[in-house]
Amino acid sequence: MIIVWILSITVLGGLLAWWYDCHWNQTLCRWAALLTLFVDLALLIWHYSATAGIIAVSQTYPWIPQFGISFTVRMDGLSFLLVFLTVFLGIISVATSWTQIKERVGFFHFNLMLILAGIIGVFTALDMFLFYFFWELMLVPMYFLISIWGHENRTYAAIKFFIFTQASGLFMLLAILGLYFIHGRATGVYTFDYAELLGTHLSSTAAMWLMLGFIIAFAVKLPAVPVHTWLPDAHTQAPTAGSVILAGLLLKTGAYGFIRFVIPLFPTAAAAITPTMMIIAVIGIIYGAILAFAQTDLKRLVAYSSISHLGFALLGIFAWNTLALQGAVIVLLAHGLSTGALFVLVGVLDERLHSRDMNNMGGLWTAMPRMGGVGMFFAMASLGLPGLANFVGEFLVLLGSYKVSPVLTILATIGFVVSTIYSLWIVQRVFHGKCKFEKGQLTDLNIRETAVFAPMILGILWLGIFPQPILNTAKPAIEALQQSVANQAKVDLPHDGEHQ
Amino acid sequence: MNITDLTTLLPIIILAAAPVVLMLVVAFYRSHVLTFVLTAISLLICAASLLYPLSSASGHIGTLLTIDKFAVFYIALLLAACLVTGIFTYGYLQTSKCIKEEFYILLMIATLGCSILVCSNHFVTFFLGIEILSVSLYALIAYPRATLRQVEASVKYLILAGSSSAFLLFGMALIYFHSATMEISQIVTLASSSESFASPIVFAGFGMLIVGIGFKLAVVPFHLWTPDVYEGAPAPVTSFIATASKGAVFALLLRFFAPLEMSNGRFYIVFAVIAIASMFVGNLLALLQNNIKRILAYSSIAHLGYLLVALLVSGPLAVTAGTFYLLAYFVTTLGAFGIITILSRDDTEPDTLQACRGLASSHPLLTAVFTAMLLSLAGIPLTAGFIGKFYLLWAGVSVQLWLLVIILVINSAIGLFYYLRIIVALYSKSAGQSCPSTTSLSCASGLVLAILMLLLLWIGIYPAGVLHVIQNMF
Numbered sequence: 001m002i003i004v005w006i007l008s009i010t011v012l013g014g015l016l017a018w019w020y021d022c023h024w025n026q027t028l029c030r031w032a033a034l035l036t037l038f039v040d041l042a043l044l045i046w047h048y049s050a051t052a053g054i055i056a057v058s059q060t061y062p063w064i065p066q067f068g069i070s071f072t073v074r075m076d077g078l079s080f081l082l083v084f085l086t087v088f089l090g091i092i093s094v095a096t097s098w099t100q101i102k103e104r105v106g107f108f109h110f111n112l113m114l115i116l117a118g119i120i121g122v123f124t125a126l127d128m129f130l131f132y133f134f135w136e137l138m139l140v141p142m143y144f145l146i147s148i149w150g151h152e153n154r155t156y157a158a159i160k161f162f163i164f165t166q167a168s169g170l171f172m173l174l175a176i177l178g179l180y181f182i183h184g185r186a187t188g189v190y191t192f193d194y195a196e197l198l199g200t201h202l203s204s205t206a207a208m209w210l211m212l213g214f215i216i217a218f219a220v221k222l223p224a225v226p227v228h229t230w231l232p233d234a235h236t237q238a239p240t241a242g243s244v245i246l247a248g249l250l251l252k253t254g255a256y257g258f259i260r261f262v263i264p265l266f267p268t269a270a271a272a273i274t275p276t277m278m279i280i281a282v283i284g285i286i287y288g289a290i291l292a293f294a295q296t297d298l299k300r301l302v303a304y305s306s307i308s309h310l311g312f313a314l315l316g317i318f319a320w321n322t323l324a325l326q327g328a329v330i331v332l333l334a335h336g337l338s339t340g341a342l343f344v345l346v347g348v349l350d351e352r353l354h355s356r357d358m359n360n361m362g363g364l365w366t367a368m369p370r371m372g373g374v375g376m377f378f379a380m381a382s383l384g385l386p387g388l389a390n391f392v393g394e395f396l397v398l399l400g401s402y403k404v405s406p407v408l409t410i411l412a413t414i415g416f417v418v419s420t421i422y423s424l425w426i427v428q429r430v431f432h433g434k435c436k437f438e439k440g441q442l443t444d445l446n447i448r449e450t451a452v453f454a455p456m457i458l459g460i461l462w463l464g465i466f467p468q469p470i471l472n473t474a475k476p477a478i479e480a481l482q483q484s485v486a487n488q489a490k491v492d493l494p495h496d497g498e499h500q
Numbered sequence: 501m502n503i504t505d506l507t508t509l510l511p512i513i514i515l516a517a518a519p520v521v522l523m524l525v526v527a528f529y530r531s532h533v534l535t536f537v538l539t540a541i542s543l544l545i546c547a548a549s550l551l552y553p554l555s556s557a558s559g560h561i562g563t564l565l566t567i568d569k570f571a572v573f574y575i576a577l578l579l580a581a582c583l584v585t586g587i588f589t590y591g592y593l594q595t596s597k598c599i600k601e602e603f604y605i606l607l608m609i610a611t612l613g614c615s616i617l618v619c620s621n622h623f624v625t626f627f628l629g630i631e632i633l634s635v636s637l638y639a640l641i642a643y644p645r646a647t648l649r650q651v652e653a654s655v656k657y658l659i660l661a662g663s664s665s666a667f668l669l670f671g672m673a674l675i676y677f678h679s680a681t682m683e684i685s686q687i688v689t690l691a692s693s694s695e696s697f698a699s700p701i702v703f704a705g706f707g708m709l710i711v712g713i714g715f716k717l718a719v720v721p722f723h724l725w726t727p728d729v730y731e732g733a734p735a736p737v738t739s740f741i742a743t744a745s746k747g748a749v750f751a752l753l754l755r756f757f758a759p760l761e762m763s764n765g766r767f768y769i770v771f772a773v774i775a776i777a778s779m780f781v782g783n784l785l786a787l788l789q790n791n792i793k794r795i796l797a798y799s800s801i802a803h804l805g806y807l808l809v810a811l812l813v814s815g816p817l818a819v820t821a822g823t824f825y826l827l828a829y830f831v832t833t834l835g836a837f838g839i840i841t842i843l844s845r846d847d848t849e850p851d852t853l854q855a856c857r858g859l860a861s862s863h864p865l866l867t868a869v870f871t872a873m874l875l876s877l878a879g880i881p882l883t884a885g886f887i888g889k890f891y892l893l894w895a896g897v898s899v900q901l902w903l904l905v906i907i908l909v910i911n912s913a914i915g916l917f918y919y920l921r922i923i924v925a926l927y928s929k930s931a932g933q934s935c936p937s938t939t940s941l942s943c944a945s946g947l948v949l950a951i952l953m954l955l956l957l958w959i960g961i962y963p964a965g966v967l968h969v970i971q972n973m974f
Contacts, residue, residue: 066967136881148927155924167913174905177897
């Protein structure tokens, strides 16, 4: 029941927040959203302890039997970690918009909660139609979030985001339908159930085309390099909470799609495309880092750094060994925390300076020492300082991918160097140098803001120093996926041999 | 003609009698409320009488009409569309100083024409239905005030509909010349099977028929009247043209062309080209518009293109997918135009994007419903349009019409852009001028809007029930 509970509580919280804003007042509406998310969090922790860390739970309800669609959700270690991250960043988003959002507060929180519900759905759905349903569901509220509460160029950014993700999603739908019919014709069972579709035998051309349909959707979300252009605009123009959710969660759905669907459903075709995807990943790592360095808009800089970090995730996923996959999962979590925190930081700065341009900043450490420390910490996390979360993830990915392709791994490490440059660049430009503001003009972090940053700092430290519990949680899920791929490959290989 | 035939024919008889009764009532006592109530009652009686043909065995009335389950379903849909249009019209005309009562009479006659179309099985009834529909539409388009814009739209429709009827008649004559039958089912089976139908005369005949049908459906290249008529006609009439008039003709098309094996037939290429052209032209031209009614006009061209994809699937799947999509389209379009109607009075229609700016702050609830309708047209989850589009793609992939489904997908993405433009306008800050008032939001139209909204969500979230009904209908 847990997954359905979390989904419905989140949606209900959104409705409640909207209703409160219409009939009572705005503070109550913020509290409603916040408390709902805390209930979700408590449920997740309770579930973790109740199942003694095994987690796996699944539920199925009939939905549209005519098409073979059922409401199937399942939570394993991988889903659990990502859902946990979703709820956690949801809380951060609500807390960080406490004073930033003043217009149509109820509708804002309604959209926010709907996005979170959609993302939780994506991470848990194991019916392909249901997955697509949630995949599309989170787009509309995200679109509203950007286009109503965003910055100066919001309409353009929102529409670009929407069309990129929607169009790519529709290609995935076609691929899902193709898989559905091929499976149905072969077995006589027409179903969208992931577990059923997993063993579908496909000809190599069909597998390649169907996989490309999936890859387009996930690559746009991730984003991989040629289709990343929506990201800098959307991230920059979104309100802080929107940026946190975009970077921290929405991008993860793309990576999750690769892990859960692309490789397990099409193992042979995925093996064939692995070198290409790894090259794309490395290009993303270096290209994102270099472009990040070239920005003066702080938010845009962080946005480009996301492309670089997610490149590591893609590299790890396509290396497809335990080490690299574990690393990819840690990268996803670490990036969610560190980049999310950087976006919150930019939001806090913007609230005080009304500018995101680094040319207008400088010497802020003296004016706001606490914020300086926090900023320094997250910049260090982002550049991959040992002892902090990103280092663990990216290091594991590099270790894993070295076994697959040493050359690409060496190239990917260049990303490390460039990320060091741009992260230190942030600290240098924003916090050091001559202060352009008079003392007393700027207030340091208040209690609420400190309370937002504190758990993120703790999380990054925990992931960086003692990631073993996280690795243990993800391990069974990852091994199950690897096992399924290995079995599938065994079935496929002799068959291909016959053809040759 | 026996008594069973008469009871089977009862819905059509009631629909035909109702305008006469209304006319007599209006002649003796003019009252807006009374006319409206009588219209609604006669529609409900007609809907109740649909149970007779449902229970009858074959539903064939001679060779002229076939009132089978398919026809019953579509007549019910048309009656609902007419009722919804009528209710929105009531609020729309209430403040007007013009003569109001005749509007309902014309609306009933148009519905009669549509109903005859969906159960016609003969060139005679086909032509009769189309003409009854067209003639009442000429008057309706120019209805309450006959402003210059309306008259222009009406005359445009009159001339084009007249010439398309000529094409239709000429096509029928050519086909009759060759096949010596006017029964549509026979002609279509002949056309698909026998080689003699390769003769140029029949080919020309079918070409002309397609011109006539294409005009009514407003598919490319017969779409040129659509934007002007949509813009010029009063909002409720536009909603009737967009739904009932197109739906009835599409039902006719489904009934006769869906059973054919399209994939290798000679109709395939014709319909495929029309479908692709409609999707692209409709969506691309909609991008350039600044008037909501014109945007919806072009969007309806694209939607008819999507529906033709369903037709090309052929077989029973085409009928169910097409019908389901049409149902979703009806709900959505009626809702969208309903909101435009509510915001309008007969002298001012705030149908430009500029006029709708900031609607969200003055009418949050109305805007939310409008947004849902637009998202449904765009095919976003939780709405009926999403399941409709999914069904279309499902059907298309099942018979491997890859080219068409990929074009459909590309067009959905293009289409999003202009739906989002409207939504952005609704939610942006108003430019200072006064927001459109909602003088015509009566209890009844509010209720209808709520029902449409619930239907939209119900079909969008739990379509199993509706699917069951539609799949067992045919």
